[in-house]
Amino acid sequence: HIHIHTxxxxxxxxxxxxxxxxxxxxxxxxxxxxxxxxxxxxxxGMTLQGEExxxxxxxxxxxxxxxxxxxxTIRRVxxxxxxxxxxxxxxxxxxxxxxxxxxKTIDKVSFTLGVIVLMIVEYMVLLYPQxxxxxxxxxxxxxLVLRFFQYRKGKKSLYMIDxxxxxxxxxxxxxxxxxxxxxxxxxxxxxxxxxxxxxxxxAWGNSFVFHSLDKVTSSLLHLLPVMFSYTWRWxxxxxxxxxxxxxxxxxxxxCEFSLEYIFFYPIIVYAVWQVxxxxxxxxxxxxxxxxxxxxxxxxxxxxxxxxxxxANTRAICVMLGVMKKGEQFNDFQWKxxxxxxxxxxxxxxxxxxxxxxxxxxxxxxxxxxxxxxVMLLWNAxxxxxxxxxxxxxxxxxxxxxxxxxxxxxxxxxxxxxxxxSSVREKGTNDKKDN
Numbered sequence: 001h002i003h004i005h006t007x008x009x010x011x012x013x014x015x016x017x018x019x020x021x022x023x024x025x026x027x028x029x030x031x032x033x034x035x036x037x038x039x040x041x042x043x044x045g046m047t048l049q050g051e052e053x054x055x056x057x058x059x060x061x062x063x064x065x066x067x068x069x070x071x072x073t074i075r076r077v078x079x080x081x082x083x084x085x086x087x088x089x090x091x092x093x094x095x096x097x098x099x100x101x102x103x104k105t106i107d108k109v110s111f112t113l114g115v116i117v118l119m120i121v122e123y124m125v126l127l128y129p130q131x132x133x134x135x136x137x138x139x140x141x142x143x144l145v146l147r148f149f150q151y152r153k154g155k156k157s158l159y160m161i162d163x164x165x166x167x168x169x170x171x172x173x174x175x176x177x178x179x180x181x182x183x184x185x186x187x188x189x190x191x192x193x194x195x196x197x198x199x200x201x202x203a204w205g206n207s208f209v210f211h212s213l214d215k216v217t218s219s220l221l222h223l224l225p226v227m228f229s230y231t232w233r234w235x236x237x238x239x240x241x242x243x244x245x246x247x248x249x250x251x252x253x254x255c256e257f258s259l260e261y262i263f264f265y266p267i268i269v270y271a272v273w274q275v276x277x278x279x280x281x282x283x284x285x286x287x288x289x290x291x292x293x294x295x296x297x298x299x300x301x302x303x304x305x306x307x308x309x310x311a312n313t314r315a316i317c318v319m320l321g322v323m324k325k326g327e328q329f330n331d332f333q334w335k336x337x338x339x340x341x342x343x344x345x346x347x348x349x350x351x352x353x354x355x356x357x358x359x360x361x362x363x364x365x366x367x368x369x370x371x372x373x374v375m376l377l378w379n380a381x382x383x384x385x386x387x388x389x390x391x392x393x394x395x396x397x398x399x400x401x402x403x404x405x406x407x408x409x410x411x412x413x414x415x416x417x418x419x420x421s422s423v424r425e426k427g428t429n430d431k432k433d434n
Contacts, residue, residue, distance in 0.1 A: 178244035207377075
């Protein structure tokens with residue numbers, strides 16, 4: 001408390017000098033009083049601020065306590081989940097699934113489910129073709145969602161702007177609305193499904209490796225649009241799609257199309273997709289791609305992959321004088337990109353020609369599907385016999401060595417960085433195989 005004492009001065013005379021002094025004294029006292037009032041206001045404000053800070057401190061304390069309780073609950077739930085899955089509350093699930101018995105069990109279950117899915121697809125096509133479109137959406141949609149997260153982690157998400165994904169999207173649209181763009185979309189979908197997308201089973205070497213979710217998804221991505229187009233072209237129960245297709249037929253007597261009509265709309269759609277793809281990868285995200293060569297696109301994959309397609313394309317370019325002898329493809333050079341864009345366009349045109357017969361002949365269309373299934377199984381057989389049988393054993397042995405290293409670290413020849421030299425060598429060989 002601040003007490004201000006004022007003094008009263010008695011005026012015994014009316015001398016002008018004393019009057020002036022009194023006025024000055026009163027003026028100074030008034031100024032001091034104003035200063036003290038201002039100080040009192042500041043102190044009051046500081047008191048209120050202190051009370052608010054104290055309130056905030058209590059709130060923060062309660063919030064921290066709630067966070068600790070939540071963390072404790074999460075830890076207990078995680079421990080319970082680990083105990084249910086692994087049998088040990090201290091063993092991480094990610095470590096458990098890498099143990100040899102668990103790896104074998106997961107692969108067995110995946111293989112079994114893969115075969116069952118193929119049998120269900122066949123069952124739906126032959127007995128319930130009218131429901132195959134909805135089954136196709138039900139089956140492929142979750143696989144594409146899983147693939148998105150899987151590819152994003154592996155820097156492969158740009159695969160999902162390829163032509164085959166667009167064709168699958170247009171197929172799904174045709175399930176519910178086949179008359180889009182005055183039925184031009186369903187014709188385009190048929191041509192692209194049975195053209196570049198269907199023939200990609202051969203070109204990309206797709207295989208029914210049933211224990212691999214990625215390989216099965218790729219196979220279904222190229223096979224299902226073909227089978228869906230087969231059901232509404234030749235099987236009963238899909239009158240809406242068939243009527244939409246035949247409504248733009250160039251023949252009055254049958255659901256047939258001239259060769260020029262077959263090429264016109266699909267090429268326009270393909271050109272639109274190619275322009276979009278080029279602008280997106282070479283303009284919009286160009287800096288990101290240039291700064292990170294590990295990001296994979298289908299164009300980069302084709303350029304970098306050592307394949308017969310790659311070798312033949314380079315040989316033709318050398319013969320035409322486009323490339324010099326010994327010159328290699330470079331996915332950062334525009335010349336290489338243009339070469340593969342043109343190559344893909346030529347591939348698209350060539351694979352469109354057989355669709356002229358597929359849309360006119362059930363036998364030809366059936367033979368194409370059988371060819372696709374045979375190639376999927378043949379490629380899978382090659383993979384299982386030539387690659388998988390050896391690599392799978394090596395990977396299991398690698399896991400066993402790592403488990404031994406964890407159990408008995410002193411019995412292994414440990415290098416300076418703490419990794420067994422034999423394990424490192426085997427891991428390097430595995431990367432080369434991949």
